[in-house]
Amino acid sequence: MSLEPALRRQLVALLGADWVRDDQVTRFSYRCDGLTLHPSLPAGVVFPGDHDQVVGVVKLLHAAGVSFLPRGAGTGLSGGAVPTTGAVIIELVRLNRIGPVNEIDRTIEVGPGVVNIQVSHAARAHGLYFVPDPSSQKACSVGGNVAENSGGPHTLKYGVTVNHILALDVVLPDGSAHRVGGESWASPGADLLALLIGSEGTLCIVTNIICRLTPLPPAVQTLLAVFNDVQQACEAVSAIIRAGIVPAALEMIDNTVIRAIEQTISAGFPTDAEAVLIIELEDIEAGITDELAAVRRILGQVGTHEIRVAEDEAARARIWRARKEAFGAIGALSPSFYTQDGVIPRGALPRVLARVNQIGRDHGLTIANVFHAGDGNLHPLILYDAHDPDQVAATHEVGRRILELCLAEGGTLSGEHGIGLEKNSLMDRVYSSTTLDHMAEVRAVFNPNARLNPGKMLPEPGKCGDIKSVAALRAKSGIQV
Amino acid sequence: MSLEPALRRQLVALLGADWVRDDQVTRFSYRCDGLTLHPSLPAGVVFPGDHDQVVGVVKLLHAAGVSFLPRGAGTGLSGGAVPTTGAVIIELVRLNRIGPVNEIDRTIEVGPGVVNIQVSHAARAHGLYFVPDPSSQKACSVGGNVAENSGGPHTLKYGVTVNHILALDVVLPDGSAHRVGGESWASPGADLLALLIGSEGTLCIVTNIICRLTPLPPAVQTLLAVFNDVQQACEAVSAIIRAGIVPAALEMIDNTVIRAIEQTISAGFPTDAEAVLIIELEDIEAGITDELAAVRRILGQVGTHEIRVAEDEAARARIWRARKEAFGAIGALSPSFYTQDGVIPRGALPRVLARVNQIGRDHGLTIANVFHAGDGNLHPLILYDAHDPDQVAATHEVGRRILELCLAEGGTLSGEHGIGLEKNSLMDRVYSSTTLDHMAEVRAVFNPNARLNPGKMLPEPGKCGDIKSVAALRAKSGIQV
Structure with a gap:
């Protein structure tokens, strides 16, 4: 059914006729996000141009009793932006205003449709940047970052x-x-801001965002530590953390992903390495020398095969390009892949990673690992x-078993990709x-x-837990609203 | 009325008879916290010894339909822990277990009754510490820190x-x-943790806390920058921030507070200075030299009268003792004082500070300033x-006007002392x-x-906009503090 x-x-x-679409091509195109092509067709897609138009659209949809959901760049990996029937x-892409940088308060005001990396580009001349940097940062929107935390x-x-x-207009x-x-x-008062951030489009639609900016580090050193053994790489992560060092980034890439990267973008990673760590240190010029020496010492102690330090900005950019395009590179190895997102306490990393790969082998599937090792975010x-069909079934089973493992280790369902409709039945x-x-x-x-983005993040009624209506809540509290 | x-x-x-008190002395003693002696008498005070006893107590009180509230060390400054009639x-003081430090995940599990500074003491041997460090850190409880954020x-x-x-048992x-x-x-899912932290005892009672620990900085430099002019001190704050430096701390103390400190603990601060800044830099050994040089250069440019660098840990401890005991020292200058807590955008600091002092003069009262300048937290x-009585009324008016000023500058009602019953009518x-x-x-x-800690943080129905000042509460109770 297209729009009534x-x-x-x-x-x-x-909005004008150009900004209201319910033709078949548009409706079919908008069934997907970064996770999945969903079988449900939206009634249509609207493209408001500013905050007031979002308000107007929502009032019309509310009056019509229609379900609706916001969408940014559609790069999400948990189905948060795919429609129900x-x-x-x-679609918030037109809300892409970038305000001026406030240097003293270190803030910038942007629309939800602004692409993540544009914020840091705008701030760079002031010596500032916007910290969150998902792999999709050249494509994903700040509104999506807020929705998925x-x-x-x-x-x-x-x-x-x-x-x-710092603030949202919603x-x-x-x-x-x-x-x-x-x-x-x-x-x-009650921290409503923290509640709305990461609510995956189930609580509000964001129309304006005041971002906090962070000073660019005076000096950056990026290392590639090469290991002949994955366990040694895991030990290096623990040893760096235990030494009280807080790298700006601490990423692990295993042999399967290294080979995919080399087949596609030739970053110069050693294809015979079992794992590499990308270790980025940020400091002022003099400080970074000492910190680099400390990391080198630790890497030597755990038996690192080779340490490469990026000698200039081009070398550094090459390493990060490899990391950020690793997901895409996997296409060279496999017709399809499914990205699991699980979190474990950092200390459990060595044993969990070994188990993850074993789970793959148990089901005859290869698992490639590229992840935020310092955060325990697999x-x-x-x-x-x-x-x-057998591989599809096995993939589901492997994904499920990996999450079970994360939970058994005291971890959780998702670090950054969200729950969406992918994992809400596991909540x-x-x-x-x-x-x-309480969440409901x-x-x-x-x-x-639940007319805004229904069926996402929380389990659906009857599926697990018993969703109470606001009427019941109000009855329970006796408050009149 | 004592307990039914x-x-x-x-x-x-x-709990045993020792841990249930409803004698007059106990009930009168427990009317106060760090803000006020409240006229309302509690029915009694109970001292559960562990999580299960808290559960048992709350179930009994819930069944009896009695209002109740948690209390830590009672150092709060917004009346959050004072009872309604x-x-x-x-009282959670007996929940004071300190668990072992987990070095890899950098965590420690503590009871809500543990005194803030004990957490860092426990973590120190592992090269870690617990960051939040209110001035009351030798007395306040971690449970109270969680309640007030x-x-x-x-x-x-x-x-x-x-x-x-990272987690709470509630x-x-x-x-x-x-x-x-x-x-x-x-x-x-919905960020219930962020919602409960800072909810000022209005949502839950905390019985166990998993704290995140932070590596101790390898090197610390603490400077005292001395100014003959408060505006210059404000400019120094802005210039340091604008230069992209993130000090670990950036505190301002004005002449009135300096004189009070020198009268009581003789920290060696120059009593003729209009203001001092305490600037603390944290880094690794080599890095800190450069950062210190950068701060010295900036301080020179804005016309700092004198820069003193703490040469050893004893000198550093002396500076921090002066800062942390500044509130107590004010007792040497004045029979009473009221601590306002307001936030402004950092960029507004120079003009706001001048206005604050003018507001005091307009009403014939002295205002002393000791605050987190880097955060814009006055x-x-x-x-x-x-x-x-005239001074009490004037104090009330001055406090109100200062908050008005913060709000007019785009700031807010409280940075860290909370809303409690002091400011809920201003929400x-x-x-x-x-x-x-939404908050209600x-x-x-x-x-x-609202049987848990009623009348706190949120405006009471029908009372919104109805200012109930501390002074009025004191006048009503007929008690001098």
Whole structure:
């Protein structure tokens, strides 16, 4: 079903005909995000041009009783931006204003449609940058980063997106608009800002973002540590952390991924290495020499095969390009792959990584690893052939077993890709039914009919936990709203 | 009214007679916290010894329909731990277990009754520490830090308490117990952990805390920069930030506070200085030399009168002792003082500080300033005589005008002292009624009858905009502090 005619007319009157699409090509195109091509067709896609138009669109959809969801660049990996049948997608790409940099308060105001890396580009002349740097940073939107509370290699030292946002302008599912947070770092009272960040489009639609910027480090050193043994690489991670060093990034890439990278972009990584670590140190010029010496000493102690230090910015860029394009490179090895995202306590890394690869072998599948080792945030890529039903089934089983392993080690379901519709049925594995009730009740405060991005993040009613309506919540509390 | 006899018997059966107190001395003693001596008398005070006893106590109080509130060390400055009439205080001082340090995951598990500084003492042998360091850190409890989302001088670089907590065990007002957060840094789904931290005892009672620890810096340099002009000191703050330097701490102390410090603990601060900045740099040994040189250059450019670098740990400790005991030292200057806590965007510091002092002069009162300059977190201390009703009224007015000024500059009501019952009637000045409804509804998810710590943080129904000052509370109670 495309858009209902009366609603369509209202949307066209508000946005203009160019910005309201419900033709078959558009609807079929918008079934997917970075995770999946979903079987459900949206009713249509609208492209509001500013905050007021978002408010207008949401009011129309609210009045029409239609489900809807926001969408940024569609790079998400947990299905957060794919529609349920008949939902309207609110595409925020046109909200791409980049405000001036405030040097003293270290802030910048941007629209949700701004591409992540553009924020750092705008800030660079002021000696500042925006820390969250997911692999997709050349494509993903800041609005999507806020929705998913995105991480990236450099969030090891500086924290994930929630640590880099001061305020949001949001539109609730009833079309009301609110500023949450403020220009200063403090927001007394219930921390609604932290609640909205990472809510995966289930609580609000973001129309404006005040980002915190961070000073560019005066000096950066990027090392590639080459290992003949994956366990040694894991030991190096633990030893660096135990020594009290906080690298800006500490990434691991295993042999399978190294070979894929070399087949595609030829970064000069040694294809016979069992693993490499990318270790980035940030400091002022004099300090970095000592820190580099300390890391070299540790790497020597654990038996690192070779240490390469990037001698200039071009060499450094080459290393990071390899890391950030590693996912794409896997296409050279396998017709399909599935990216798992699990978190474990850092100390469990050596035994978990060995087990992950064993799980793959148990099911006849290769697992490639490229991940944020310093954070204990695994990204096992399960290589399979989507045309082979047995391999598809095995991939599901391997993904499930890896998550089970993470949970058994005291970890959790996702580090940065989110829950979306990929893992919402697993939420009862990490949270009690009461905690899930609390989350659903909190959602009901902002999104009482779950008409905004239904079926995402939280388990669906009857699937696990018992979702209470806002009416029940209000009855329980006796508060009148 | 002391405890109702049947409830008292149940509590004694659970905790033992020693740990259930409702004699007059105890009840009168527990009317106060660091802000005020409240006129309301609690029904009694109970001292559970562990998590299970907290659960048992809360279940009994819930069944009896009695209001109750948790209490740590009672050092809070916004009245969060003072009782309403007839409420039962659950004193958590006995939950003071300190678990072992996990070096790889950099964590430690502590009870809410553990004194803040003990956490860093326990971690020190492992080269780690607990970042939040309020001035009261030798007395305040970690549970209180969690409740108030406490800051401190060193949170400029590393963030406030919410950035240093991985998980909480909590008891909800119905006596149910939950783990919120986890041993790894990621918690997908609604961020209930961030919501509970800083909720000022209005959402849950914390019984166990997993803290994140941070590596001790290899080298620390602490400078005292002496200024003949407060505006120059403000300019120095801006210039340091603008240069992309992130000091571990950046604190300002004005002449009034300097004189108070010298009268009491003789830290060797120059009593003729208009202001001093305490600037602490953390880095590795070689790095700190460069950073120190950069700060010296900036201080020279803005016209700093004198720069003193702490030559050893004793000199450094003397500077910090002066800073942390500054509030107490004010007692040498004035029979009473009221500590305001407001936040402004950092860029507004020079003009706001001048206005703050002018507001004091307008009302014939001295204002002393000792505050987190790098964070834009003001702590104007209004000196007055509690025996003089005119001065009490003027203090009330000065405090109100300072907050108005912070709000007009785009700042907010509190940086770290919380809202409590001191500022809850002002919450509608920074938040819309819809946002306050959202906060109340979120509270209702956890604390549906507001029986846990009633009347705190959120405005009471019908009282929004109705200013209840500390001075008025004191006047009403007829008690001099």
